[in-house]
Structure formats: structure tokens, C-alpha cells
Amino acid sequence: MFNQWESEWVQYITPEGEITPTGEKVWDEKSTEEKLRFYRWMTFIRLFDRKMVVLQRQGRIGTYAPLEGQEAAQVGSALALKQEDWVFPSYRDHGVAMIVGMPLTQIILYWAGRVEGCKPPEGVRIMPPAVPIATQIPHAVGAAWGSKLRKENSVAVAYFGDGATSEGDFHEACNFAGVFQLPAILFCQNNGYAISVPFTRQSASKTVAQKASAYNFPGICVDGNDVLAVFEVMKQAVERARQGEGPTLIEAVTYRKGAHTTADDATRYRPFDEVEEWINKRDPLIRYITLLKNEGLLTEQEERDWEENAKQKIEQAVKEAEAIPPKxxxxxxxxxxxxxxxxxxxxxxxxxxxxxxxxx
Structure with missing residues (x-):
């Protein structure tokens, strides 16, 4: 699945954890700290995601949308943003939320059904997760329009899945963004399925990215499990937007390892061989850890230390969330x-x- 696109997408790190010829210069320009930051965030988000699934199974939060497998798409894109930028997430973008400044405690409260989980701290420009499919995309484009009218330097980003591209809101937002050349990034995490409907049954288009041509702005397809490629593609799109060159549609081709939500059984509609390939051969975190270790930038002990540090922070956030009196x-x-x-x-x-x- 997705193999037909690989000659057309941007990829800097192969599934085997090796830098491609086109990625060598980009990789060499990154500092050691930047390289480790990608790893730390992806690891932290994965451990948080697994903890949330456990909390849901224990009845301590409500239905939850797991993101494991999509860490590179979220980390690479979110780290390319600045504090003044606006973020309009879907219900699976908890990684993006924490990177741009949403406290862990509030993310947990959101999934526990608490309204406090929808309100970001002062200065953090992120909207509550959008559960209705694609409704956040016109909102993001509206924010981008407001930014342009006020002559501000902020960019607005809409995060959504491949299923959202089947909704009218997506096309209306693309049309408006293209007509008015707005500083908007439309970031699609194409994980192959709109709940149980495969992409091939949603669209006759070969890719999501090519849909941008109908609205006269760039569409880019990137390996969504390659954090370096995602970061660079997002960085370039953000720079274009800030310079007044209009919107970009980014399609990050990725895969959710688990079910659509904790109320779903993905084994009923996804082929076993396909799942095995993505989990065992295309994991975004494993490929990046392999690269860091081969480059001598990460040891087994450092990996264990960071995981322990992350787990402690996550456990502390859970305690804080559960200590808040009920409404x-x-x-x-x-x-x-x-x-x-x-x-x-x-x-x-x-x-x-x-x-x-x-x-x-």
C-alpha cells in the first residue's frame, strides 16, 4: 500500500534508517541538539499515547484516538512552527498540541470529557480538537485571511486526515485559500483509512497532494514516517506563507498502527500483511533511532534514561489531572x-x- 507513490514523494530517511542522497545536506546542516529533539519528542509522544490507551481501557478516560505510527508527521510539522502561528487540530493531533504548548494535564482532561481540556494557556494559539470531519479546515483558512488582512506574520495550519478530503469543507477551504493567496498550510496525515474506508475508495486521485493543482497552489507528498523530510517540507511551506506566496497542501503518507479509536476494531477491515509491513518495516521511531545510533548520537543507556524521564512526566500529568475535583x-x-x-x-x-x- 502507498508503494505507487514512493517515486513521487520527498524522503530523506529510508525505512532502514539510512540518509538518502537528497537528504545528506539537510541532515549535515542540523545540529546534534536538533537531531535529538526529533527523537525525544517522538519517543515522548509514543509513550504518552500508550499510556492514554491504558487509561481508556481502565475506564479512567473516555474513548480515545490513538496516534502511534504518526509521530514523525506530527513532530516534524509542529516543530517547524512559531509561537505566533495558529493551529487547528483534528482529534488525533495530541502530539502537535503538546509541542505547541498545550499542557499534558489539559490534554488528558480533554479525553476525560472536561471542558478545561479545550482552553489553551495564554499565548498558545491552538483551537480545541475538531471531532466533526474537516470543519477545522475553513476555520484555519479564515484565521489565515484575518492574519493577511491585519498584515500579521502568522501562519494558520489545519491538521486533518485523508477522510477529510472527501468533505466539501476541504474543497471550499482550498478554493478560498487559493483565490485569496492566504498564509495557510493544509496538512493531511494520510494514514490510508477514513475509519474503515481505504483511500482508494474515497478518491480517484492518485494522491491527496495533486488535488492542490485544481486550486492553483502547491501540493507536496512527503514520507510521513520520515521526521526530517516532514520538517523540511513544512518549514519551506511556512516560509512561503510568511513571504506572501500563498497556501500549500502537504500530504504526509503515514499509517496508524492501531484502531481508528478505542471503540474500533481495525482487524475487520485492514489486511494483516499490510499492518505487519507498516509496523515492522516502516515504523517512524525505529528508523530514526537506528539512524541516530549508527551516527553515534544515541546510546542504549541514553535511550533508557529518556524513556524513564518521559514516563515520570506523563505519570505526574495523570496524577494532576485525576486530582482535579469533578464538575x-x-x-x-x-x-x-x-x-x-x-x-x-x-x-x-x-x-x-x-x-x-x-x-x-
Missing amino acids: PSTHLFAHVYAKLPPALEKQKEELLKKEGTYHA
């Missing part, structure tokens, strides 16, 4: 209507009466 049951009726409609007002009264706290 009253009436919180179910908050944050939707300025004035509750009669039916919901009646339900709220019935709840209060049941709890013995109703006052006429």
Missing part, C-alpha cells in the same frame, strides 16, 4: 446555549430534584 452534574448543560431551551431546562430541573438541590 457538578449540571455542567452537562453548560457551554452550549446562552439560554437553555425548554426541554433541556426541564431535564436540568429533574436532575437537580433527583440530587435534592433544586430551588424554584
Whole structure:
């Protein structure tokens, strides 16, 4: 799967953990600290993701959307952004969220169904995860338009999956971004499936990236499991946007190792051989660790030390999230209507009466 695209995509690190001829200059220009930063973030995000799956299975959070396998796409793209940029994530972009400044505790609270998990700290320009498919893409383009009208230097990024490209919101956003040449990045993590529907059943286009040509702006296909290539492609797209050269559609070809969410059974629609190939031969973290070790930049002990450090931080965030007192049951009726409609007002009264706290 995806093999037909490999002659057309940007790739700097092979699945075997070797630098390609086109990637040598890019790799050599990176400092040791930059190279290790990619590794540290990918490892941290993977360990966080696995912890969240455990919490869901224990009933400590609600349904969760795992991202394991997509770490390189999220780390490479998010590290190319600046603090003034706007981020509009989907429900699988927890890695992006933590890189741009969303505290771990709040990410956990979001998946526990708490509204606190939707509000970023002051100065962190990230919207709440969008669960409806593709609705965040026009929002991002609107933010980019506002930035252009105000003559600001910020870029707006919409993160979405391949399934979102089947929605009208995607095409409307592309059309608007192209017409007004907006500083927007449309970042598609094509993991091959819109829940259970394979990409070949969603689109007759060979790639997502080629769809950009209809809207007269660049579309780039990149190996989404190659963190170095993703970073460089994203960096170039961001620079174009800042210079007033308009939007870019980036297709990061990747794969989610697990199910669509913890409420899904991916074994019912994904071929076993395909899953085995991506897990055993194309893992983004394994290929990058292989490269670092071959270059003498990472030892087994350093790897163990960083994993232990990451696990401690994650456990601390879980403790902090679970120590926050629960909201009253009436919180179910908050944050939707300025004035509750009669039916919901009646339900709220019935709840209060049941709890013995109703006052006429």
C-alpha cells in the first residue's frame, strides 16, 4: 500500500534508517541538539499515547484516538512552527498540541470529557480538537485571511486526515485559500483509512497532494514516517506563507498502527500483511533511532534514561489531572446555549430534584 507513490514523494530517511542522497545536506546542516529533539519528542509522544490507551481501557478516560505510527508527521510539522502561528487540530493531533504548548494535564482532561481540556494557556494559539470531519479546515483558512488582512506574520495550519478530503469543507477551504493567496498550510496525515474506508475508495486521485493543482497552489507528498523530510517540507511551506506566496497542501503518507479509536476494531477491515509491513518495516521511531545510533548520537543507556524521564512526566500529568475535583452534574448543560431551551431546562430541573438541590 502507498508503494505507487514512493517515486513521487520527498524522503530523506529510508525505512532502514539510512540518509538518502537528497537528504545528506539537510541532515549535515542540523545540529546534534536538533537531531535529538526529533527523537525525544517522538519517543515522548509514543509513550504518552500508550499510556492514554491504558487509561481508556481502565475506564479512567473516555474513548480515545490513538496516534502511534504518526509521530514523525506530527513532530516534524509542529516543530517547524512559531509561537505566533495558529493551529487547528483534528482529534488525533495530541502530539502537535503538546509541542505547541498545550499542557499534558489539559490534554488528558480533554479525553476525560472536561471542558478545561479545550482552553489553551495564554499565548498558545491552538483551537480545541475538531471531532466533526474537516470543519477545522475553513476555520484555519479564515484565521489565515484575518492574519493577511491585519498584515500579521502568522501562519494558520489545519491538521486533518485523508477522510477529510472527501468533505466539501476541504474543497471550499482550498478554493478560498487559493483565490485569496492566504498564509495557510493544509496538512493531511494520510494514514490510508477514513475509519474503515481505504483511500482508494474515497478518491480517484492518485494522491491527496495533486488535488492542490485544481486550486492553483502547491501540493507536496512527503514520507510521513520520515521526521526530517516532514520538517523540511513544512518549514519551506511556512516560509512561503510568511513571504506572501500563498497556501500549500502537504500530504504526509503515514499509517496508524492501531484502531481508528478505542471503540474500533481495525482487524475487520485492514489486511494483516499490510499492518505487519507498516509496523515492522516502516515504523517512524525505529528508523530514526537506528539512524541516530549508527551516527553515534544515541546510546542504549541514553535511550533508557529518556524513556524513564518521559514516563515520570506523563505519570505526574495523570496524577494532576485525576486530582482535579469533578464538575457538578449540571455542567452537562453548560457551554452550549446562552439560554437553555425548554426541554433541556426541564431535564436540568429533574436532575437537580433527583440530587435534592433544586430551588424554584
